[in-house]
Amino acid sequence: MAVVNSVRPNSTPLLEVRGIVKNYPGVLALDRVHFDVRCSEVHCLAGENGAGKSTLIEIIGGSYSKDEGIILIDGNEVEFSSPKHAQEMGIAVLHQDLPVLPFLSVAENIFLARQPKTKLGFVNYSEMYKRARRWLDIIQADINPQTPLGNLSMARQQLVSIAKALSLEARVIIFDEPSAVLTSVELERLFEIINSLKQEGRGITYISHRLEEIFEIGDRVTVLRNGRLVGTELIRKINKDTLIKMLVGREIVETTGEVIKKDKGKKRETVLTVKGLNRSGVFKDIDFKVDRGEILGIYGLVGSGRTELVRSIIGADPLDEGEIYLYDQKVKISSPKDAIKLGICLAPEDRKRQGLFLGKSVQENITLPSLKKLKRACFLNYKKIAGYASVFVKKMKIVTPGLSQKVRFLSGGNQQKVVLAKWLGMNLKVFFFDEPTRGIDVGAKEEIRNLIRELAHQGKSIIMISSEIPEILRLSDRIVVMYSGRITKELSRDEANKEKLIAYSMGVT
Ligand SMILES: Nc1ncnc2c1ncn2[C@@H]1O[C@H](COP(=O)(O)OP(=O)(O)OP(=O)(O)O)[C@@H](O)[C@H]1O
Numbered sequence: 001m002a003v004v005n006s007v008r009p010n011s012t013p014l015l016e017v018r019g020i021v022k023n024y025p026g027v028l029a030l031d032r033v034h035f036d037v038r039c040s041e042v043h044c045l046a047g048e049n050g051a052g053k054s055t056l057i058e059i060i061g062g063s064y065s066k067d068e069g070i071i072l073i074d075g076n077e078v079e080f081s082s083p084k085h086a087q088e089m090g091i092a093v094l095h096q097d098l099p100v101l102p103f104l105s106v107a108e109n110i111f112l113a114r115q116p117k118t119k120l121g122f123v124n125y126s127e128m129y130k131r132a133r134r135w136l137d138i139i140q141a142d143i144n145p146q147t148p149l150g151n152l153s154m155a156r157q158q159l160v161s162i163a164k165a166l167s168l169e170a171r172v173i174i175f176d177e178p179s180a181v182l183t184s185v186e187l188e189r190l191f192e193i194i195n196s197l198k199q200e201g202r203g204i205t206y207i208s209h210r211l212e213e214i215f216e217i218g219d220r221v222t223v224l225r226n227g228r229l230v231g232t233e234l235i236r237k238i239n240k241d242t243l244i245k246m247l248v249g250r251e252i253v254e255t256t257g258e259v260i261k262k263d264k265g266k267k268r269e270t271v272l273t274v275k276g277l278n279r280s281g282v283f284k285d286i287d288f289k290v291d292r293g294e295i296l297g298i299y300g301l302v303g304s305g306r307t308e309l310v311r312s313i314i315g316a317d318p319l320d321e322g323e324i325y326l327y328d329q330k331v332k333i334s335s336p337k338d339a340i341k342l343g344i345c346l347a348p349e350d351r352k353r354q355g356l357f358l359g360k361s362v363q364e365n366i367t368l369p370s371l372k373k374l375k376r377a378c379f380l381n382y383k384k385i386a387g388y389a390s391v392f393v394k395k396m397k398i399v400t401p402g403l404s405q406k407v408r409f410l411s412g413g414n415q416q417k418v419v420l421a422k423w424l425g426m427n428l429k430v431f432f433f434d435e436p437t438r439g440i441d442v443g444a445k446e447e448i449r450n451l452i453r454e455l456a457h458q459g460k461s462i463i464m465i466s467s468e469i470p471e472i473l474r475l476s477d478r479i480v481v482m483y484s485g486r487i488t489k490e491l492s493r494d495e496a497n498k499e500k501l502i503a504y505s506m507g508v509t
């Protein structure tokens with residue numbers, strides 16, 4: 001693949017790395033990688049889960065050390081001793097993992113370790129809030145600087161990170177999968193901001209698994225595979241198929257999502273019914289039902305109450321009013337444990353913090369909840385248990401040196417796959433999936449969708465929240481759209497299309 005060296009052949013890159021090598025025990029994460037960012041460009045970084053994207057930008061951002069290679073800023077070689085050092089050199093990294101200090105206020109997060117001080121050397125809070133307000137205003141983010149960061153939605157936390165990057169006067173701003181936590185409207189807003197940053201002459205690096213985004217926002221794209229550089233291309237010179245080939249090294253066909261046709265004659269059997277669910281200030285008057293073998297999609301913008309709703313149904317959050325029926329039986333669910341006993345589970349959105357044991361191995365994470373079942377079936381046959389885990393590792397293409405690797409050391413996307421595997425393997429009746437393919441690469445996304453389809457085919461009932469419109473359209477038998485805590489519309493597969501989903505999710509009636 002031809003390597004394009006520059007967008008503007010004569011300009012020195014703002015940032016350049018050459019021959020970067022990074023080794024972890026058993027994993028060569030980066031193998032002589034080159035990458036550069038020029039002024040006024042968006043240089044996308046792409047690659048499957050575990051390809052080395054985050055490792056590369058953490059090295060660029062001064063968080064990780066490199067084993068070999070050099071970093072140049074404006075053509076001059078630099079050696080970063082810390083993230084702070086990289087920041088001082090004009091590099092801001094917006095991490096894949098969200099904030100370190102959720103209890104500190106928005107302003108404190110923006111001015112971490114560089115708060116304005118009073119004459120007596122105390123933090124000057126009023127000045128800090130004022131300055132934070134100014135940076136937030138520039139990106140039109142209506143956020144109170146005094147709010148604890150952790151109280152904001154992930155989308156708004158992203159905006160705070162952008163304000164922080166601006167306040168650092170960063171010349172190179174690196175986004176590690178920002179869209180993983182945004183929906184379409186918020187993403188449009190982010191793209192507007194990125195475009196204006198670009199016009200100001202800054203260089204942007206953008207990591208995403210969504211190819212449409214790369215084509216919309218990018219000027220160039222660099223692809224990594226297994227830690228190696230596959231190539232750098234001008235976006236306008238390539239198409240989606242070329243990019244997919246670079247990413248996975250072969251062509252893949254996205255199944256168009258032909259749904260396994262339901263037998264028309266077969267009687268429909270309703271499995272889960274919810275009636276009049278209310279949670280004050282969060283959602284109101286929610287009614288829906290799901291049949292055996294059906295996939296019900298829930299679409300809505302961040303803040304529409306989707307995640308809160310499903311969390312309340314499975315007993316993770318309180319419910320003020322309403323009834324839940326399993327078949328015809330009214331049930332009371334006070335905790336996720338109750339839900340599982342009834343055969344209902346939720347694979348949560350924030351999988352890393354809810355349901356992943358970072359210190360445990362890949363195998364333990366996958367098999368933990370199914371262990372009882374497996375023990376019974378296999379008489380504690382460890383070989384069989386390992387076999388069960390390795391089926392998922394293969395199917396979902398989990399990149400790991402082995403089943404015993406601690407999950408902590410997997411890449412972001414591969415951690416996601418591990419948690420998902422755990423839920424997919426449970427033998428239950430009703431599955432709630434909150435953003436099941438978020439942060440997962442093109443090849444494996446399709447595998448996960450197939451696993452979900454397979455569950456439905458086995459007669460399970462699925463309720464799936466997804467912010468990816470093509471995904472929800474292709475997978476769902478029916479879709480309910482939420483806006484501001486209410487269901488504003490229910491659409492059959494045939495009625496639903498992109499325009500309708502967007503309109504109803506924005507409150508159009
Ligand atoms: N601290 C670590 N110890 C051991 N291996 C690691 C460590 N950090 C990352 N790795 C490995 O390095 C490789 C590259 O990981 P990286 O996080 O850079 O991938 P990525 O391209 O960002 O993937 P994703 O799309 O899933 O976020 C992976 O195989 C990962 O398991």
Ligand SMILES: [Mg+2]
Pocket residue numbers: 053054055096411412413
């Ligand atoms: Mg990553």
